[in-house]
Amino acid sequence: MRPLALGPGAEFDAVRRMLARWGPAASGVGGDTAVLEIPAGERLVVSTDTSVENVHFRRAWLSPAEIGYRATAAALSDLAAAAATPRALLLALTLPRAWRDGLDAIADGVADAARAAGAAIVGGDLTSGELLSLTVTVLGSAAHPLSRAGARAGDVVYLTGRLGGPAAALAAWLAGVAPDPLDRARFAHPVARLREAQWLAARGATAAIDVSDGLVADAGHLAAASGVRIALDLSAAPRTAGTTAIEAGRAGEEYELAATAPAGLDLSGFTREFDLPLTAIGRVTGGPAGVEVVVAGARVDPPMGYNHLSD
């Protein structure tokens, strides 16, 4: 499909500007609806994710392109957790007057993240408003989507990558100092672990979740959905310099994956394939659904992640 022609009007001028920048990254945008094909034998996987100014980011922290990229990567991360192949996304953008000069760069950031994931931008909505907000809805497909509900007693809990960078950047900004550039990059340019999840699913992973609410909190969601108990050893979780094990367990805004898989699988090819650690950090057991946490051999209260509504 080629983008539909649009009638006159300032809103449509803005959409036209985005379409011109997106070029072949956009497909069929401009009408109110998009029509998609899902490969035969695969199931449709959908998710939606909102990034709001002053809640998920502040204007002083990120460039408009980074805001667009980050919002899109965060949404795509939910497709990664399902081991789904991204197909398409829709962008609902609330653009205040004060942000209009950033529209092109926001659009570029969205397109960069979409292109990196192989997702076409197929539609959206543009409204005015008082604060910048991006709701990205992602559509993917998988023959056998992973869910949070598949973990079984006896499974091993794995973590991709290392934790702590985004939280350290956030802490620095909130303290009024410039974050370490590596920490800042991890906050501004999260990577959805799409290929990594498909690799794990193909080798027998039973469940996965991204740890955007914090490793311990998200392990709790996975445990609740699967009806299992999860024992995590936070000392084992790789982390960025300056991050404690407890901080790594609580750190939000991460887009690494926690995945479960039967014990005894050979997953040693992962790091060679993706140049990324894959670390066993816990076990799935029977018993009441929930999470228990050990640090340096001692049981600790589960450190919970950031929660938007507990402010």
Added chain:
Amino acid sequence: MRPLALGPGAEFDAVRRMLARWGPAASGVGGDTAVLEIPAGERLVVSTDTSVENVHFRRAWLSPAEIGYRATAAALSDLAAAAATPRALLLALTLPRAWRDGLDAIADGVADAARAAGAAIVGGDLTSGELLSLTVTVLGSAAHPLSRAGARAGDVVYLTGRLGGPAAALAAWLAGVAPDPLDRARFAHPVARLREAQWLAARGATAAIDVSDGLVADAGHLAAASGVRIALDLSAAPRTAGTTAIEAGRAGEEYELAATAPAGLDLSGFTREFDLPLTAIGRVTGGPAGVEVVVAGARVDPPMGYNHLSD
């Protein structure tokens, strides 16, 4: 699918509250992703639509339930324009502290509109923020979706229903007076013309669009997408009491459909079937893409609808 169990946390408590109210209207919500089936032989149709406090509504105008209902019906209206059958929706809700007491009622409104359309609520996102905002993404399917791009020279332009109520309600509120109850009801409880569109598509309609940006503006989008010229006679468009023909052409916030169909079709069963007018209001011609407008036999400048970004 049954709703996934959720871990602890205030955000998840709020989601649990919504799920409890939604009951069977919700399916699989609680995880970050939803998995859907699309009937064999049908194509997936998706659209997203945002309603923002102080842009699309004000707190003093609508109840929380009406806000939820209206945002959802507005999104579903884009599926109607495609003559698609609604399957599922996702709700991305930005809920300020000042609106938390309204959460149950907002959820009820969303569920009422979803149920009326036969769409399951399959996922969403809940964040805090400074202004209430609802982004509803709708997924539907159709063997042969209608688009804006199918109008052909010689077609007749039809309009469902009558225009003017929502704009009259808006004008009253902005003037500080209570709107007429019927006008208010049309603003607060828009009806997505889903069955009507499928009926028209089955009988040969070539293109459709909802007139939420105003009849003339949306006819312009349809003309641009189809590469045709559309001549509208606004005097012919049914309208609510107190609405002029020009006002009816400009009135936004309407969820009636403009549809094109070949001349000579017998669509006389429509009104009997739906207890709703279906009125020929114009013709599709060749010539440069665009819209021309006649009122009482005289050519007038096309009255354009409300535009969020031209404020």
